[in-house]
Amino acid sequence: MKISWPDIQNNRLLTGRIEAQAHPYIEALGVDNAAQFLLHFGGSLLPLPTKRAHKGTELSKVLQGMYGDGWKDKALQLGRCVGHSCPSVPLTRTFLCRYLRSQGKSVNDIARILKTSGTTVYRHLKGDEARREKTLKHREQVIRQADSYRAHADA
Numbered sequence: 001m002k003i004s005w006p007d008i009q010n011n012r013l014l015t016g017r018i019e020a021q022a023h024p025y026i027e028a029l030g031v032d033n034a035a036q037f038l039l040h041f042g043g044s045l046l047p048l049p050t051k052r053a054h055k056g057t058e059l060s061k062v063l064q065g066m067y068g069d070g071w072k073d074k075a076l077q078l079g080r081c082v083g084h085s086c087p088s089v090p091l092t093r094t095f096l097c098r099y100l101r102s103q104g105k106s107v108n109d110i111a112r113i114l115k116t117s118g119t120t121v122y123r124h125l126k127g128d129e130a131r132r133e134k135t136l137k138h139r140e141q142v143i144r145q146a147d148s149y150r151a152h153a154d155a
Helices: 020-029 031-041 058-082 093-102 107-114 118-125 128-154
Strands: 002-006 013-017
Touching (some): 002 093, 020 031, 107 118
Antiparallel strands (some): 002 013
16 A cells, blocks of 8 residues: 655655555545544554444544544444454554645644654655665665675685
């Protein structure tokens, strides 16, 4: 699954993969509601209903705000998709950075919302291709250094 967002200068659209931890939440709630859910509950232990949804819980209040009377069905669907009765809700910073950027938020706004630094936001907003290229260049550099050390040790 992928998401698209504008680059820092709003010149072109970047596309990147979404973290696997976010997939069950997106499958159950949709991208927009999953992002709101993850912003609200990310990092916390959250009991999810597997058989019956209870009114009055924090989960029920948030889902009622999103779905109105259909919140019970969504709560049960979320419990089935996630597959744990009390999972730790993932932070999914890369997904949230990319989602918020796709909604037109600035890097500073995203950093404030996620309570992180602007540098971290910039790192998450890099496209997958740029990350891959950087990793390949780093690997080549490490191999060259290792070969140079071996050649020096053999001499």
